[in-house]
Amino acid sequence: MNGASFQSALETFLLLLLAVVVFAGIARKFKLPYPIMLVIAGLVLSLVPGIPRISLQPDLVFLIFLPPLLYSAGWVLSWREFRDNFARIVTLAVGLVSFTIFLLVFAAGKKILPGFDWQSAVLLGAVVAATDAIAATSIARRVGLPRQIVDILEAESLVNDGTGLLALQFGMMLLLSGRTPTVIEGVGRLFFLTGGGILIGLVFGAAVSVLERWIDDGPIEIAISIFVPYAVYLAADGMHTSGVMAVIACSMYMSRASPTYMSPPVRLQAAAVWDLLTFVLNGIVFILIGLQLPFVMAEIHSLRPGVLLLYGALFSSGIIVVRMLWIYGETYLIYGYRKWFKKLAIKAPEPRKLFVLGWGGMRGVLSLAAAVSLPFVRSNGEPFQQRSMIVYLAFCVIVATLVVQGLTMPWVIRVLNLSNSNVSDKEEQYARRTLLEEALAYLNRRRSSERYEAGTLRDLMSNYQRRLDAMPIERPESYATASSRSERQVLVLEVLKVERQALLRLRDEGHISDEVVRSIQRELDLSESHVYTGSLFSVDF
Structure with missing residues (x-):
């Protein structure tokens, strides 16, 4: 690259x-999810004369943006919720993707998709079927979705990237080689992609976790955390497995293990750096989506703009309806089978929750990057004429699901009388109570020790008891004196260690989610940082 x-x-x-900062600030002012505002801003800016035209390069998405954003999304994914919702996640990530591709192939055969043969329909389905992990993580948490639905959407969007990319690989094979893979070849390829990627991710995660135990330096550990997703993705891609699955597996493993190898100060520093990094990358990604409008429209010359808009609206609506049909149909079929054939006493599905789950299937930059990466010619050397229409339809689905569904989601939640479940709140209160009880039990055991003054133990026990009696936790009174500050610091650090051990035990026993762990762990980390900075006496620990 020259100067x-x-x-x-x-x-x-x-x-x-600059555009990300300005429009994200506007979104905050009007209480809108900033990804939606940035897509709209990109669309508007793309129509302004003189604005630089920035084309979306597939390599930029797959190699620069994707690894750290997937890593960040996988880090906050709760293993307990992933395990509990595994069946639902698989039916969406595998079943729905396959169902969408099948329907599009059927539509091409019935001439419902003009100009599409079945091979190009497979590619179209692979591009638009999978929901986007970046979009789900960025928007789902900001529009008041119930916690269980957010967990399912995030896990689905992470896993179905693998199935979507597999379908894309098969579609490319059909287009470039003219050969149709067998069912056995397809299943084997799926297992190799996913299994190989997961294995590579777990090996990397385990190796880095061991390495991290020998390092206790914030900048070095943060640099390693930025290096890891790129290294994992490139390693898996170089071995022709799924880089997406490798990054997700690595991040989930390291997130689970991080309390054992990452010190509180480093954890606080890393969280701040990654919050900034994901905000900047997400912001650029979403504004780039909107800026692609001129490039998308420039590829299609055979249809009038009005016809194109109608075609895009009908196709986007059809994709949304397909998702709804799958979610309702699959859910009630399984419910009927378990209730009438297995004779199980199970709770009936809630149609309103199913509707929100269907309405939350958002597409993002990966669909557009996959579409742009399609070749211009077929295996026989003829132009791939459907390429431009695939890019356009993918763009329409992205805008419809991000902007239309994203903006209407809060209204849908209000109309259906759904809100965030208080399960996490109850788990958090349970965890806090348990930690306080563990701390008091530890202090009681130390009463007989001659290491601490009786006044120090009495003050700390009184403080913890007040907090326990005042659940939810209130801010405790300041310590009376600072005459034995170092002694208090040592004792508080020991108690914080007891609280951390209790917190991880509750997680490992399945009583609380990883989200609750991260929330309370951050408070404990802040408390410990105040111990070291000498502000222990004015801060709740």
Whole structure:
């Protein structure tokens, strides 16, 4: 890269960053999810004369943006919820993707998709079937979705990237080689992609976790955490397995193990760095989606704009309806089978929750990047004429699901009388009570020790008892004196260690989710940081 091109790339990045900051600030002002505002802003800016035209490069998405964003999404994915919702996640990530592709192939055969043969319909289905992990994580948590639905949407979007990319590989094989893979070949390829990717991710995660135990330096550990997703993704891709699954497996493993190898100060520093990194990358990704409108429209010359808009609206609506049909149909079929054939006493599905689950299937930049990565010619050397229409339809589905569904989701939740479940709140209160009881029990055991003054133990026990009696936790009174500060610091650090051990035990026993662990762990980390900075006496621990 020469100096001029580097300066141009830097200027483009700074312009994108400025746009992200401005429009994210506007979104915050109007209490909108910033990804939706950035997509709309990109669409508007793309129509302004003189605005630089920034085309979306597939390699930029797959190699630069995707690994850290997947890593960040996998880090906050709760293993307990993933395990409990595994059956539902598989039916969405595998079943729904396959069902969508099948229906599009059927539509092509019945001439419902003009100009599409079955091979190009497979590629279209592979591009638009899978929901997007970046979109789900960025939007689902910000629109008041019930906790269980958020967990399912996030896990589905992470897992079905693997199935969507597998379908894309098969579609490319059909297009470029003219050969149709067998069922055995397809199943084997699926297991190799997913299984190989997961294995590579777990090996990387275990190796880095061991390495991290020998390092206790914030900048070094944060640098390693940024290096890991790229290394895992490239390693898996180099071995022709799923880089997506490798990054997800690695991040989930390391997130689970992080309390044992990452010190509280490093954890706080890393959280701040990753919050900033994911915000910037997410913001650039979503504004880039909107900026692609001129490139998308420029590829299609045979249809009038009005016809194109109608075609895009009908196709996007059809994809949304297909998801709804699958979710309702699959759910009630399984319910009927278990109730009438297995004679199980199970709770009937809630149609309103199923509707929200269907309405939350958002697509994102991965669909557009996959579409743009399609070749221009077929195996016989003829132009791949459907490519431009696939890119356009993918763009329409992304805008419809991100903007239309994203903006209407809060209204849908209110109309259906759904809100965030208080399960997490109850689990958090249970965890807090357990930690306080463990701390009091530890202090009681130390009463007989001659290491601490009786006044120190009495003050700390009184403090913890007040907090326990005042659940939910209230801010405790400040300590009376600082005459034995170092002694108090040592004792508080010991008690915080007891609380951490109790917190991880509750997680490992399945009583609380990983989200609750992260919430309370952050408070414990902040408390410990105040011990070291000397502000222990004015901060709740």
